[in-house]
Amino acid sequence: DQQVKQNSPSLSVQEGRISILNCDYTNSMFDYFLWYKKYPAEGPTFLISISSIKDKNEDGRFTVFLNKSAKHLSLHIVPSQPGDSAVYFCAAPRPDRGSQGNLIFGKGTKLSVKP
């Protein structure tokens, strides 16, 4: 079973506060995780990634945390800005041997940051 789950379809946050987007996965063989951001009428844009050998990766306002024992990762955005309003997808490459990295996506969480 290879699934990536985002159980919150939407999240609303005040500007300047922290946004926390969550993602769970079912297969402990997943080795790498990515977050993509998607604006309407655009394709997904890569945001940040994390390898399973790490538990944290930080890039400016964006930090991803990985809890392997819980099969859970989260994306933190601090401080949140109105321009962060978008749909955020959690994704993981299929871990099978010989895989060319085809991505398995969660359903996405729509983040709204209110001024």
Place this chain on the structure above:
Amino acid sequence: EPEVTQTPSHQVTQMGQEVILRCVPISNHLYFYWYRQILGQKVEFLVSFYNNEISEKSEIFDDQFSVERPDGSNFTLKIRSTKLEDSAMYFCATCQGGGIYNEQFFGPGTRLTVL
């Protein structure tokens, strides 16, 4: 910044007709992918393509689908006889390297509507 482009942005077709969706990859990228997103559902992998041949395909990618890179630049997805359930956003993605540790860059998508 280099980007993946897709044409057309929106295609309306009658059931049973053939459609060709086009993608221009980033110039030094070698791995190409098609994904689709049916409205309200997850982004799903269709096919990956490397060195002028399919490297992986999903169950969705049946005999009605084909891909090619006819002129060394465009990467195309052909649906031979469209069905209503083929209505979706189709995203092309490209990657410099294969395997699971490489970021895929997505195009803006083609919205396919089958009537």
